[in-house]
Amino acid sequence: MLRGSFELIGDKSISHRAIMFSSISKGHNKISNFLMGQDCLSTISCFKKMGVDIDIKGNEVFVKGNGLYGLKPPKDLLDVGNSGTTIRLLSGILAGNNFDATLIGDESIGKRPMKRVTDPLRMMGCKIEGKDDANYTPIKIYGGNLKGIDYNMPVASAQVKSALILASLYADSKSIIREKVKSRNHTEIMLKSFGADIDVNDLDITINPVKELFNQDIYVPGDISSAAFIIVGALITKGSEVLIKNVGLNKTRTGIIDVVKNMNGNIEIINQRLVGGELVGDLLVKYSKDLNATTIDKTIIPRLIDEIPVIAVLATQAEGTTIIKDAKELKVKESNRIKSVVDNLKLMGADIEELEDGMVIKGKTKLNGASITTFKDHRIAMAFSIANLICDTDIVLDDKECIDISFPGYFDSLKKLSI
Ligand SMILES: O=C(O)C1=C[C@@H](OP(=O)(O)O)[C@@H](O)[C@H](O)C1
Numbered sequence: 001m002l003r004g005s006f007e008l009i010g011d012k013s014i015s016h017r018a019i020m021f022s023s024i025s026k027g028h029n030k031i032s033n034f035l036m037g038q039d040c041l042s043t044i045s046c047f048k049k050m051g052v053d054i055d056i057k058g059n060e061v062f063v064k065g066n067g068l069y070g071l072k073p074p075k076d077l078l079d080v081g082n083s084g085t086t087i088r089l090l091s092g093i094l095a096g097n098n099f100d101a102t103l104i105g106d107e108s109i110g111k112r113p114m115k116r117v118t119d120p121l122r123m124m125g126c127k128i129e130g131k132d133d134a135n136y137t138p139i140k141i142y143g144g145n146l147k148g149i150d151y152n153m154p155v156a157s158a159q160v161k162s163a164l165i166l167a168s169l170y171a172d173s174k175s176i177i178r179e180k181v182k183s184r185n186h187t188e189i190m191l192k193s194f195g196a197d198i199d200v201n202d203l204d205i206t207i208n209p210v211k212e213l214f215n216q217d218i219y220v221p222g223d224i225s226s227a228a229f230i231i232v233g234a235l236i237t238k239g240s241e242v243l244i245k246n247v248g249l250n251k252t253r254t255g256i257i258d259v260v261k262n263m264n265g266n267i268e269i270i271n272q273r274l275v276g277g278e279l280v281g282d283l284l285v286k287y288s289k290d291l292n293a294t295t296i297d298k299t300i301i302p303r304l305i306d307e308i309p310v311i312a313v314l315a316t317q318a319e320g321t322t323i324i325k326d327a328k329e330l331k332v333k334e335s336n337r338i339k340s341v342v343d344n345l346k347l348m349g350a351d352i353e354e355l356e357d358g359m360v361i362k363g364k365t366k367l368n369g370a371s372i373t374t375f376k377d378h379r380i381a382m383a384f385s386i387a388n389l390i391c392d393t394d395i396v397l398d399d400k401e402c403i404d405i406s407f408p409g410y411f412d413s414l415k416k417l418s419i
């Protein structure tokens, strides 16, 4: 069982943005509670290659911003490692800057679609080259001279939205980016605090170009996507009671809390407060014997997209049949997360069926230990380490290191809570 309290590590999405926006602001920025995950370190490394002075001291990062037009042409390739957020958002910034740069990444990044970003950036007037008509890395961006855009987003993606907002900062006129479903809005919140001219009207975001962004001190709240593993661990192991402190509770991210409540899980938000425009609070989670099944569809998917692997584990312990649909996006994450989850849960004895856009899980099944293929996908590795908490025999993960992408110190945190 899991018992005790736990101080949550910083949010990955917000940490990336804090480095990027600080780098293109003018002046000294201090970022506290920064997530020292591999993905965020990849972002730091890319901006250092563009001449930004970035210093890490413990959990704090000091960034001396170069100003909106002050990035330097990189002498080297920009390597985003495993990070989709880095390659997408950085493409938007590069599109606005008057030099060319080439983006590369690891094997998994090489399979993640980029046309969702490169197509609209081309519409803004940017010249881009890359594999399969700039759908895959390496991608070369020749920045500068952007036009404003009025764009209806075909995919619900905060990464695409953010890339286009960033490019719009550099355009010659106003841009409007229109979402179909609201995705995480950290870019809009944080860029405004840096002085960007952004107006959000429900699903439409209007950006007027500005001459400069100004320095900020940023506190990064805890990552609810990381908390999700501890939340599910506590819900499914008898006798558990965990207090997760300092959780980011931005409404565009709290789908997992709604789902857990819907499933009759015992979760309570306490001590809510606003920090730097972002809602933060503590979560008290207790073992929940009488979980029931649920249906998860497009109306909530963007608010819990990264939590689906561990929600699938939760569903194996609920009464009834859980349906997860409209989740095609899972196929283009670090691995095909529909397949990674379904195949591995099947190996453990779960009653689960793969759908074209999701999965169907019959609950109240006993899970057994198995050899798990993670595909070096951090969320898969962590989701199955949580499934392991309720197995008689241990699972074996083929890779644990990938967890450092988003949750360094994960096993230590889990061990401290385990009784
Ligand atoms: O903007 C972000 O920080 C992120 C957006 C999501 O991706 P999509 O926008 O591609 O859905 C999410 O899966 C990713 O982990 C982080």
Ligand SMILES: C=C(OP(=O)(O)O)C(=O)O
Pocket: 012, 039, 082, 083, 084, 085, 086, 306, 333, 334, 379, 406
């Ligand atoms: C999909 C993820 O991240 P990214 O797209 O930044 O690689 C994730 O962290 O689950």
